[in-house]
Amino acid sequence: xxxxxxxxxxxxxxxxxxxxxxxxxxxxxxxxxxxxxxxxxxxxxxxxxxxxxxxxxxxxxxxxxxxxxxxxxxxxxxxxxxxxxxxxxxxxxxxxxxxxxxxxxxxxxxxxxxxxxxxxxxxxxxxxxxxxxxxxxxxxxxxxxxxxxxxxxxxxxxxxxxxxxxxxxxxxxxxxxxxxxxxxxxxxxxxxxxxxxxxxxxxxxxxxxxxxxxxxxxxxxxxxxxxxxxxxxxxxx
Numbered sequence: 001x002x003x004x005x006x007x008x009x010x011x012x013x014x015x016x017x018x019x020x021x022x023x024x025x026x027x028x029x030x031x032x033x034x035x036x037x038x039x040x041x042x043x044x045x046x047x048x049x050x051x052x053x054x055x056x057x058x059x060x061x062x063x064x065x066x067x068x069x070x071x072x073x074x075x076x077x078x079x080x081x082x083x084x085x086x087x088x089x090x091x092x093x094x095x096x097x098x099x100x101x102x103x104x105x106x107x108x109x110x111x112x113x114x115x116x117x118x119x120x121x122x123x124x125x126x127x128x129x130x131x132x133x134x135x136x137x138x139x140x141x142x143x144x145x146x147x148x149x150x151x152x153x154x155x156x157x158x159x160x161x162x163x164x165x166x167x168x169x170x171x172x173x174x175x176x177x178x179x180x181x182x183x184x185x186x187x188x189x190x191x192x193x194x195x196x197x198x199x200x201x202x203x204x205x206x207x208x209x210x211x212x213x214x215x216x217x218x219x220x221x222x223x224x225x226x227x228x229x230x231x232x233x234x235x236x237x
Contacts, residue, residue, distance in 0.1 A: 140228030
């Protein structure tokens with residue numbers, strides 16, 4: 001009688017286990033995290049994440065959500081069901097307005113994949129501000145109530161020549177005008193004068209006031225805070 005190899009029962013067991021494994025979808029994305037590098041904080045970053053189904057059954061996507069309101073993720077109706085071996089696309093738009101420094105945003109894709117119910121799509125990079133102000137905020141501090149019109153200098157700078165189109169204060173207590181030595185054209189920096197008329201100010205109960213200056217330039221918009229306070233009658237103690 002021929003002898004049965006001792007290893008044969010083990011091979012049979014493995015075959016039976018493989019045959020018993022349930023079929024399922026398996027959703028993957030090889031392009032995450034996506035690094036957009038450096039981008040100006042006056043625009044948006046857009047990217048398409050490619051999803052692929054490496055499973056044996058169709059992957060059904062039930063929800064796509066982002067980590068904050070500045071990031072919008074969309075998925076077309078036809079991409080909500082991805083057949084085995086097929087692909088789908090998640091389009092992501094990240095608004096960088098007002099943001100500076102390292103950024104890390106996550107879009108979560110929820111599906112019927114039993115191995116990973118939530119698939120994280122990550123967007124990383126750095127938001128840079130092409131336009132800056134010096135000083136970063138204009139302060140008129142400890143003014144006497146009968147102070148005359150005060151004036152301070154403000155310099156706008158960028159890494160490329162730019163032009164200032166308009167400059168608008170948020171309240172009537174402030175006025176903006178271009179300095180006489182400003183080039184009034186394209187330049188790496190522009191100097192403006194901010195004046196404050198205490199008679200037009202509406203301070204709060206503590207004698208403080210807050211406002212802003214809005215600049216529209218070819219390098220993008222810039223908002224500069226303006227703040228200050230009136231001197232206390234007791235000398236500020």
